[in-house]
Amino acid sequence: MPAQNDPETLARGLRAGNRRALARTITLIESTRADQRAQARAVLEQAAADAEAGSPETMRLGITGVPGVGKSTFIESFGTALIEQGHKVAILAVDPSSARSGGSILGDKTRMEHLARNPDAFIRPSPTGGNLGGVARRTRESILACEAAGYDVVIVETVGVGQSETAVADMVDAFLLLLLPGGGDELQGIKRGIVELADIVIVNKADGAMTAAANEATSEYRRALTFLRGRQDGWKVPVLQCSALEERGLDRVWESVAAFREARISAGLFHKNRERQALSWMWSEIRDTLLERFRADAGVRARLAEIEQAVADGTITPSGAADTLLGTFLKDAPAPASGPETPGSGG
Amino acid sequence: MPAQNDPETLARGLRAGNRRALARTITLIESTRADQRAQARAVLEQAAADAEAGSPETMRLGITGVPGVGKSTFIESFGTALIEQGHKVAILAVDPSSARSGGSILGDKTRMEHLARNPDAFIRPSPTGGNLGGVARRTRESILACEAAGYDVVIVETVGVGQSETAVADMVDAFLLLLLPGGGDELQGIKRGIVELADIVIVNKADGAMTAAANEATSEYRRALTFLRGRQDGWKVPVLQCSALEERGLDRVWESVAAFREARISAGLFHKNRERQALSWMWSEIRDTLLERFRADAGVRARLAEIEQAVADGTITPSGAADTLLGTFLKDAPAPASGPETPGSGG
Numbered sequence: 001m002p003a004q005n006d007p008e009t010l011a012r013g014l015r016a017g018n019r020r021a022l023a024r025t026i027t028l029i030e031s032t033r034a035d036q037r038a039q040a041r042a043v044l045e046q047a048a049a050d051a052e053a054g055s056p057e058t059m060r061l062g063i064t065g066v067p068g069v070g071k072s073t074f075i076e077s078f079g080t081a082l083i084e085q086g087h088k089v090a091i092l093a094v095d096p097s098s099a100r101s102g103g104s105i106l107g108d109k110t111r112m113e114h115l116a117r118n119p120d121a122f123i124r125p126s127p128t129g130g131n132l133g134g135v136a137r138r139t140r141e142s143i144l145a146c147e148a149a150g151y152d153v154v155i156v157e158t159v160g161v162g163q164s165e166t167a168v169a170d171m172v173d174a175f176l177l178l179l180l181p182g183g184g185d186e187l188q189g190i191k192r193g194i195v196e197l198a199d200i201v202i203v204n205k206a207d208g209a210m211t212a213a214a215n216e217a218t219s220e221y222r223r224a225l226t227f228l229r230g231r232q233d234g235w236k237v238p239v240l241q242c243s244a245l246e247e248r249g250l251d252r253v254w255e256s257v258a259a260f261r262e263a264r265i266s267a268g269l270f271h272k273n274r275e276r277q278a279l280s281w282m283w284s285e286i287r288d289t290l291l292e293r294f295r296a297d298a299g300v301r302a303r304l305a306e307i308e309q310a311v312a313d314g315t316i317t318p319s320g321a322a323d324t325l326l327g328t329f330l331k332d333a334p335a336p337a338s339g340p341e342t343p344g345s346g347g
Numbered sequence: 348m349p350a351q352n353d354p355e356t357l358a359r360g361l362r363a364g365n366r367r368a369l370a371r372t373i374t375l376i377e378s379t380r381a382d383q384r385a386q387a388r389a390v391l392e393q394a395a396a397d398a399e400a401g402s403p404e405t406m407r408l409g410i411t412g413v414p415g416v417g418k419s420t421f422i423e424s425f426g427t428a429l430i431e432q433g434h435k436v437a438i439l440a441v442d443p444s445s446a447r448s449g450g451s452i453l454g455d456k457t458r459m460e461h462l463a464r465n466p467d468a469f470i471r472p473s474p475t476g477g478n479l480g481g482v483a484r485r486t487r488e489s490i491l492a493c494e495a496a497g498y499d500v501v502i503v504e505t506v507g508v509g510q511s512e513t514a515v516a517d518m519v520d521a522f523l524l525l526l527l528p529g530g531g532d533e534l535q536g537i538k539r540g541i542v543e544l545a546d547i548v549i550v551n552k553a554d555g556a557m558t559a560a561a562n563e564a565t566s567e568y569r570r571a572l573t574f575l576r577g578r579q580d581g582w583k584v585p586v587l588q589c590s591a592l593e594e595r596g597l598d599r600v601w602e603s604v605a606a607f608r609e610a611r612i613s614a615g616l617f618h619k620n621r622e623r624q625a626l627s628w629m630w631s632e633i634r635d636t637l638l639e640r641f642r643a644d645a646g647v648r649a650r651l652a653e654i655e656q657a658v659a660d661g662t663i664t665p666s667g668a669a670d671t672l673l674g675t676f677l678k679d680a681p682a683p684a685s686g687p688e689t690p691g692s693g694g
Contacts, residue, residue: 041667048661141666193540224574275659282658285669290637293677311629312622314395319488320388322632330640 005039011046014148017088022122022149029141030127044141047148058147059261061155062168064194065178070204071157072111074178074244079112081250082153083120090151091115093126094139094158094168122151133288136167140281143171169197170277173270174260176200176253179221181213195221196228200238200256207243214241233269235260299328352386358393361495364435366469369496376488377474391488394495405499406608407490409515411506411541412525417551418504419458421525421591426459428597429500430467437498438462440473441486441505441515469498480635483514487628490518516544517624520617521607523547523600526568528560542568543575547585547603554590561588580616582607646675 004010004024013021028040065071079089091112115121127138139156146154156172158164169175177198195201201221206214221239231237238256242249264270294300307325310316316324351357351371360368375387412418426436438459462468474485486503493501503519505511516522524545542548548568553561568586578584585603589596611617641647654672657663663671 037666038670041664041670044664045662045667048664137666141664144664227571227574278658278661278665279655282655282665282668285666286641286673287634287638289669289673290641291634294633294637308626308629311625314625315392317388317391317395317488317491318625318629319384319484319632320392321629322636323385323388326633326636 005036007039007042007046010043011148014043014047014145017150019122019149022145023124025145026124026142029145030138040141040145044144044148048144058152058154059174059257060143060172061153061257062158062165062172062175063155063178064158064165064168064175065204066180067159069178069180070244071178074202074204074242075155075157076112076115077244077247078250078253079115079121079153079155080118081247082254083118085254087153088120088122088151089115090122090124090146090149090154092124092139092142092146092154092156094132094135094156094164095126122146122149132163132167133284136164136171137281137285139168140171165194165197170280173264173273174199174257176202176257179203179217181205181210181217195224198237199235199260200240200253201225202249202253203239203241204244206241206249207246233264233267235263294325294329297329299331300325303328352383354386354389354393357386357390358495361390361394361492364497366496369469369492370471372492373471373489376492377485387488387492391491391495395491405494405501406521406604407519408500408502408604409512409519409522410502410504410525411512411515411522412551413527414506416525416527417591418525421549421551421589422502422504423459423462424591424594425597425600426462426468426500426502427465428594429601430465432601434500435467435469435498436462437469437471437493437496437501439471439486439489439493439501439503441479441482441503441511442473469493469496479510479514480631483511483518484628484632486515487518512541512544517627520611520620521546521604523549523604526550526564528552528557528564542571545584546582546607547587547600548572549596549600550586550588551591553588553596554593580611580614582610641672641676644676646678647672650675 005028010021010025010028014025025040025043028036028043031037031040063071063075065074075091079091082089112123116123124142127135143154143156156168158168165175175197177194177200179201181203203214203217203221218239218241225237225239240249240252240256242253244250261270264273295304303325307316307321311318311321352375357368357372357375361372372387372390375383375390378384378387410418410422412421422438426438429436459470463470471489474482490501490503503515505515512522522544524541524547526548528550550561550564550568565586565588572584572586587596587599587603589600591597608617611620642651650672654663654668658665658668
């Protein structure tokens with residue numbers, strides 16, 4: 001094992017806030033090699049044994065918005081303002097499309113030129129390659145690594161066009177949706193269900209000639225939010241305005257984040273949510289790995305195409321097909337021959 | 348094997364349209380005994396070998412709406428009208444809550460008194476017990492059984508208050524949402540995302556003193572639907588009015604169903620959707636069963652509580668916990684020691 005990957009050394013580097021140790025740990029997290037991912041896990045567990053990575057002293061923020069909404073400018077201004085308040089800010093990205101497009105939403109650090117040079121900021125582009133599940137898994141571990149290295153605000157950026165928002169919303173404490181000025185039509189550019197994920201809605205580019213359009217959008221979204229069912233936690237989702245370009249309205253965004261955080265802590269939901277996320281992450285890894293092993297099984301691979309065709313043609317039932325393939329895979333595993341279904345296992 | 352459960356005999360009975368054979372087959376489908384469920388599957392496969400259960404000559408309709416919207420009256424009137432047009436109509440229900448409440452939404456056939464006596468109608472209450480996954484699985488097989496017995500319209504009823512709508516929408520060709528007269532507030536009584544599942548929206552009880560309120564609701568929902576993103580299949584979701592009590596507007600509902608069906612067939616989506624549903628059903632059974640076996644594993648059961656606690660406390664990472672538990676379960680299975688993740692396995 002090369003000394004640079006030694007978990008003890010890396011964990012010590014993380015706790016000292018060493019940027020190279022953090023970058024190296026994330027490289028291990030993103031590795032396609034199982035042994036390197038195991039090393040990364042050892043680093044995180046070593047760091048967790050000392051630090052309080054899971055404590056509410058850190059804040060995990062998700063930020064989404066369609067391309068063109070000004071996410072980079074917003075994060076640059078917002079992150080700089082937070083650092084001026086004494087925070088250390090890490091920025092990660094989840095963009096499963098980056099593997100296909102050949103570039104990532106954070107590939108070019110010149111997008112956040114100012115922040116990239118700030119010693120209290122850490123910017124990491126989206127991991128490339130793999131499916132959303134893999135990208136999400138690695139980003140979750142990178143959050144822990146950033147927190148272990150002393151970054152108390154971790155921002156996870158994603159694009160508002162795919163499935164990635166749900167994944168990001170499920171790994172952060174608060175989810176922010178950035179919108180463009182102008183009402184009506186813009187609502188339709190946003191994927192279904194994304195407005196419902198947001199804890200705070202922000203109309204960006206509320207400046208210059210766009211001021212009237214921004215006001216219109218704000219009213220429109222406030223109205224649209226009344227169409228949604230009330231939240232179980234009682235939080236009333238605010239619709240704010242800001243101009244990241246002119247650096248106006250950013251303090252109100254952070255005030256809103258702080259108010260949301262306070263409300264969640266008072267209600268006992270902040271910690272509970274992190275615990276729920278951690279357990280749901282464990283179960284999603286278990287499910288993914290079971291299915292990976294199933295698909296990789298030689299017996300399953302030999303028959304899958306033929307059986308899927310038969311299901312599509314209707315010559316065998318989906319249940320029968322599932323039974324046949326499971327029989328191949330589980331031949332050595334303990335199989336209860338009959339009896340009632342295990343309750344609550346529909347996961 | 349008792350003669351009454353002989354797959355050959357039952358399949359022959361189904362093909363002859365014998366109601367007792369159909370009822371018996373569904374009882375086997377709903378059995379908690381694995382051997383009886385296997386018999387049911389043999390019946391369905393035998394019947395599928397001859398009949399064209401998967402062909403577009405049948406229509407599978409999902410119907411949902413909050414309690415009080417008049418689903419029973421609607422189905423009674425609508426089903427009777429369809430039978431008068433020469434159809435044979437089967438009515439199934441998905442109500443996972445029926446196990447807890449001790450009754451089912453279709454438990455009392457007097458709810459559909461007229462239809463229950465009609466020789467061309469077949470009414471079956473929701474299977475009781477088990478989780479939603481189990482109920483959905485059994486209902487899907489029951490649809491095939493009804494079709495094999497010559498019922499060319501199968502209506503699956505569910506309540507508009509839980510997760511069951513998504514499951515039902517994923518087993519039918521068209522999904523109908525019944526609404527109450529009156530706008531605004533009513534929208535909030537409906538679970539998030541349900542309006543988006545609907546292919547046809549119907550404001551029921553558009554009669555007498557409710558006529559004005561029904562008009563208001565119709566406008567309100569038409570407007571609400573414009574807030575939703577356009578559908579990929581190009582279908583414009585109609586908002587219709589009817590009075591199931593006065594038996595008005597039901598012909599327009601069926602015309603809309605027929606128009607939707609025609610549009611889907613012309614676009615090549617009708618069959619494709621059924622194939623997709625069948626494959627997604629197969630994979631969901633595979634996933635559920637893998638997880639059931641995992642949870643039932645003695646090694647996993649011995650350590651699960653302790654490991655979940657450690658994840659909640661943050662002393663081990665979710666990935667590390669998943670690895671440990673998977674190691675216990677998969678110790679005999681082939682394990683690729685390293686290498687890239689299997690793409691597309693994030694299911």
